[in-house]
Amino acid sequence: MARPQTDHEATAEKLLEAAEQLIRERGPVSPSVTDIANACGMSQSNVYRFFPSKEALFEAFAERWFRELDDIMEEVVAGDLPPREKLYQFFARRFAIKRARYEEDRDYFMTCMMLGDEHHDVVMSHVDLADHYMATILAEAITDGEFPGMTIDSLMAPVNLMVAPFCDPKLIPQYEGSATLDNLRIVINTLFNGLNSQNAEAPEAIDTHLKLAS
Amino acid sequence: MARPQTDHEATAEKLLEAAEQLIRERGPVSPSVTDIANACGMSQSNVYRFFPSKEALFEAFAERWFRELDDIMEEVVAGDLPPREKLYQFFARRFAIKRARYEEDRDYFMTCMMLGDEHHDVVMSHVDLADHYMATILAEAITDGEFPGMTIDSLMAPVNLMVAPFCDPKLIPQYEGSATLDNLRIVINTLFNGLNSQNAEAPEAIDTHLKLAS
The missing domain is CATH 1.10.10.60 (Homeodomain-like)
Incomplete structure (x- = not known):
């Protein structure tokens, strides 16, 4: 603080x-x-x-919650680590803080999560900022020749999906056992090693006929 | 049914x-x-x-909820698709059903999620069964030379973490926009292309000094 x-x-x-x-x-x-x-x-x-107003008070309260996390994002993005290590640190350093807050007082942490659900806009401005910083790191990675054939836009959703248990604080209780920093390292390396533009294609011989309801 | x-x-x-x-x-x-x-x-x-008893009634109710999903797992595992496609179908077919149930009646769906939280043991027996079937598919993949250097045990947590938004029904509302079957295809292919025993190692030059509180 x-x-x-x-x-x-x-x-x-x-x-x-x-x-x-x-x-x-x-x-x-x-x-x-x-x-x-x-x-x-x-x-x-x-x-x-x-x-x-009460809303202004809550916004300042949320800003106080996010300040340390936002500072880390800015620091990691501005640093000169290679993009792969930047992406790891981008998630790992914030995850370590969120986990520590959770460990310190689980009830208060989950209460803050519920308040965040009620003030969706305030939380979303932080999520948008995180997406902006992540896009900056992914752009550097593409410039370095990573993620062949992928655009930043096409990377955002798969990356966010694959790191969800390390990013979304509401998932901390559920993935407390498996969401370790060692496993985050594996996830980030898997992303960098395996994510490319060939991945969106199903094997030609298999037509799965699956689609979602909506 | x-x-x-x-x-x-x-x-x-x-x-x-x-x-x-x-x-x-x-x-x-x-x-x-x-x-x-x-x-x-x-x-x-x-x-x-x-x-x-009331508990026996709830167990039968949960069994009715899981029956179709468990049947799919059994069918996919028993089939003769290549392991990569099996793993895709293992998640995709069940995800399509869970999404359809969610779309059909969101309030009822979320109510069932809350009941599941209250009857954790009943849900966990289904989760354990899913882990058993997933381990069977991953074992076939390893036999085929996929995931070089990895054991089934070392694969379970990273795979479960990376597919979380496609597996955990409680995450459906939050990832409604991005958790598409196309993105699941990308996640599964990224896993198969990128997950190997080199991934657990940090770059030698970078000592990150990070650790979690617990």
């Missing part, structure tokens, strides 16, 4: 800590501005100077 | 249909034997002849 640098930031951080405490105590209910004012012994009008 | 073949089986099926109807109406609460007796105009003691 970055150290607050001004009185305004320090007070905002104090209000967000109060929000975190209320969520820990009460479960998946976004605290209102009134709740926070009461918890901090401040007037509502004073709290409104920092967060003009 | 297989056609009931005896009067006993026909009545059991009628009771399970009543259970399904109650779950559709009331959400994620397992119906009791009393509920089913009332819904079917039968005495409790008569229902007990078919299902001696």
